[in-house]
Amino acid sequence: MVEQQRAAVADSGTRTRTRRAIVDAAVALLARDSGASLADVAAAAGVGRTTVHRYFPERSDLLAAIGADVLEKVEAATAAARLDQGPAPEALERLCQEYFELGAGLTLMFDSPQLMTWSGWDEETPADRALSRLVERGRAEGTLDAELTPEWVQSVLWSLLYSAWELSRRREASKHTALTLCLRTLGKALAP
């Protein structure tokens, strides 16, 4: 019976796939139009509006799921960048490459912080702290400009990533070119 209940909440197979389709479509859509309706999300996901409400009773439930999803990916990307290994500038470069893969999630994180008002966004996620630690290490080692505060470095990192992503989204540069520009700019800006 307990398994029945659990199944009703998060079954495997079809349910998982449908849920993913909705969340992914919502991320891509809301990144372009933060005012998109649930009907738009449903259409983008290729499902009926009813189905969306079946998985996420209220709009806020969908938003929370998106927040959790993006947060999870950010944490995974941060872990993959192994920030505590090697010179700080190179670690930052790895982090940029990982974050760049977040794609539309990048846009949501950057210009919809109001949208990201779910549980675990108190300006202090593990990823934030890991990045802060890295910047502090770089300043101490003399491999990062000590004039720049960790908060500012973080802002610059996100805004340059956002700019690069938008550049490639608007077809003004390939993803590779955009990332290269971003890395070169960031590297020079943060060098001592």
Added chain:
Amino acid sequence: MVEQQRAAVADSGTRTRTRRAIVDAAVALLARDSGASLADVAAAAGVGRTTVHRYFPERSDLLAAIGADVLEKVEAATAAARLDQGPAPEALERLCQEYFELGAGLTLMFDSPQLMTWSGWDEETPADRALSRLVERGRAEGTLDAELTPEWVQSVLWSLLYSAWELSRRREASKHTALTLCLRTLGKALAP
């Protein structure tokens, strides 16, 4: 009679003051919440909702007025920076200082380009062209990194300005400190 008609469209004195109050309040409000209602704008401006509709019959009329207003300020700021005088890096610094004064208009320009869909925003304003010319000049003179394209430099300029403005808006730094961080970062990033 002609004067009567003109007066009905854009009288001087009280009407001009009320109009300014509405536009300014709308810029400040929409920068924080792009989904703010006209009732919110009216409240923020300290006028009745009816009055807003008297000056801007439809929502799109208000948005167009905001677009025109911001555009005008951007052009004025660009002119004040005298981009064709002195070394390119210094001209860019002057431009940053001017643009930083745009305040909330900065936010609207940056993350609400969809909102800026009025007449004169065809990705090619005079200010855009003046900035492009400046960057080209700097590249030719060897005072700006030739690896960075004018479009990218423009993106970086706006995103760093936006970051700096947000930093000061969130009280994480004074306006002066934020601008200093921005200028230092931009200067290093764009140096050859």
Added chain:
DNA sequence: CCTGAGTGGAACAGTCGTGTTCCACTCAGG
């Protein structure tokens, strides 16, 4: 085959923002 999980669509009520109309109020200038 047949059963139930998963789904889509139609229909409905409720809410909110928009745009409009109308009327009473204020107050500065003649």
Added chain:
DNA sequence: CCTGAGTGGAACACGACTGTTCCACTCAGG
């Protein structure tokens, strides 16, 4: 003082989005 420009508020119709219910359909697995 008094007149009219400027205003605010109430009320209304309308449309869009939301959240809910109900029913018919599909289709994979036992």
